[in-house]
Amino acid sequence: MFTSVDDVLARLAEAGYLASPAVATTVFLADRLGKPLLVEGPAGVGKTELAKAVAQVAGARLVRLQCYEGVDESRALYEWNHAKQLLRISAGRDETWDEARTDIFSEEFLLPRPLLTAIRGNDPKVLLIDETDKADVEVEGLLLEVLSDFQVTVPELGTVTASRRPFVVLTSNATRELSEALRRRCLFLHIGFPDAELERRIVRLKVPGIDAALAESVVRVVGALRAMDLRKAPSVAETVDWARTLLALGAGTLDEAVVRDSLGVILKHQDDILKAEAKLDLDAV
């Protein structure tokens, strides 16, 4: 898929995703070694976006499995279409049991869910397993077979093996420790907050029309806020939101009044806002 790390960087940038060297290296390795990529990091740094960008770059179809508490085999893997099976049985009244049995457990009556979809067929695919930590531990067991051998066993049909391996991205917010077994099958990538240089470029890409000096001061203030030990440090998504807000407000430069009025866009807790106001010397009126 990719020829070098720089190739990854350039092509992701074309798709509108500015990657750090760490991200590009790991994506390159995941592609070369054929291993799934486990991405962790704070909310809003572009974990899901990465999978979308890779799919776009590779011209692949994005298959997404959104995990939540209680997601199970029939939602993640496959399900038999019971209603259709019943119709089939009542339609063919005269045939023998053996004929009916072999027929109703065929591909036609199978409803593929994301995991099965991702490994069937020959077209390139990117499988995104989003918020893996929200799923129950049992689902992890299910993922192990899929991620290590890229195969799914359907008892009535046999084992389906991928003829073409999908590029797999798992994301996690670390609300729960994923099991060691799952982690060992993946390449691990932690996406943190980008450095100032990269963040400036992201802001200018995502908010066209923003003045370079304003982008620079926005990034500086956000960097200072992140160093402050807040309950929820502002993420890249918040930086971009803030830059958009400032642009909409028509603020050409940052000053006390503007920052105080728009602090709610980047900080989501009242404690944090108070703390930031004190540290940035914004005198409350």
Added chain:
Amino acid sequence: MNATADLTARLTGLVDALRAHGVRIGTGETVDAARATRELGLADRESLREGLAATLLHTTGQRPVFDAVFDLYFPRRVGAPEGRTDPADRAALRERLAAALAADDTALMARLAMEAVDGFGGYGSSPASDGWSSYQTLDRLRPQTLLARVRDEVRARDGAAGFGDRLLEDEIRRRIEEFRRMVAAEARRRVAERRDRDEIARRAVAPTADRVDFLFAGKDRLAELRRTVQPLARKLATRLAARRRRAARGSIDLRRTLRGSLSTGGVPMRPVLRRRRPARPELVLLCDVSGSVSGFSDFTMLLVQALHDQFGKVRVFAFVNRIDEVTGLLVHGAADPDGLGARIRGEAAVTGWHGSSDYGAALGEFTERYAGAVGSRTTVFVLGDARTNMGDPNLPALGELGRRARRVHWLNPEPRSRWGTGDSAALEYAGLVGMHECRTVRQLSDLIGRLLPV
């Protein structure tokens, strides 16, 4: 062929050093790391670093250890920096450092760190005892004193106007901190060149934060630990919620199952489970805040406070030799975690005539004054090393507490082997209540996940 063998040896050495720091790496991952090395080549060091990190590590907390060990096994260069200027010229080096800090030029800072260690870090003269010291380097160079100068320089360049100006000092402080880190890494590399690299990688690299002993953690380490409180609390809350869900699926309610079966002709089709009363458990914390164990107590208090919405009621008491309630000092928002210990010692009456801890007196006072705080729904945690300075351990008071509460647990930050030595009354207390060794954040989170009531 020789180069390949050397690279393999380096890679396995790196893996061994990481294992010694508690990073669990299997053979499969080592093979993956080698494949990654082949794919990436050795030309780009940072790219190699990321590639090895991606294949060998599994969690974020392991990254600082990995970076330090990587620097030792795959150093940027060997030996002294080339083409250096007069090594003893301290003023000139400071000059160049100030310029690098003002321009925020990381590459130049790294180079200066190298020269600084080379020029000022060496000590000793015989090959057996000499070495390189980052402490000595920083002591002679004093980069922190450059702050005012660099600030003025940047201001003169960019002008003092604008909102960003008030951020400047903190930014420069962070750059200086970064330079100090570079010096430390460089000194470690030079030492490792002279001595056994494996040895240095094991001993001179700081362990991951969750394996630091509470009793020996320095100020920075404790600050670093405090930053992990919120994420840790979130994880523990998820674990508690899962336990609670499991506990809620309890025994079958026979009466209601049978009544439900009437509609299906007396055949019990759907079993009805007994509903649990949604009474949230209550928690009482008794914390020794005397100097020796205050780091541990502060951390645990913050962690329990962060978990407060999991419980009906949390009350926190602090003692040295007198006991006082400090729940109010821990309220969210008002709490400034860094100053917590100082505030408790300043605002609560925790000491009487003298300043050394006395468990007997504190426990006695607690059963006397706050008897109402402990009931049949309360779980009590006692935090402390049980070193009672030869005072009376007052076992009856703890026994009384154990009878009245639902559970009493004692978390002791000392290693088990030292319980009962010297003035420690740990073994006596352990006879009455469950005592658990709790030396690191890892042990603490395991214990809390297991012991907290649901």
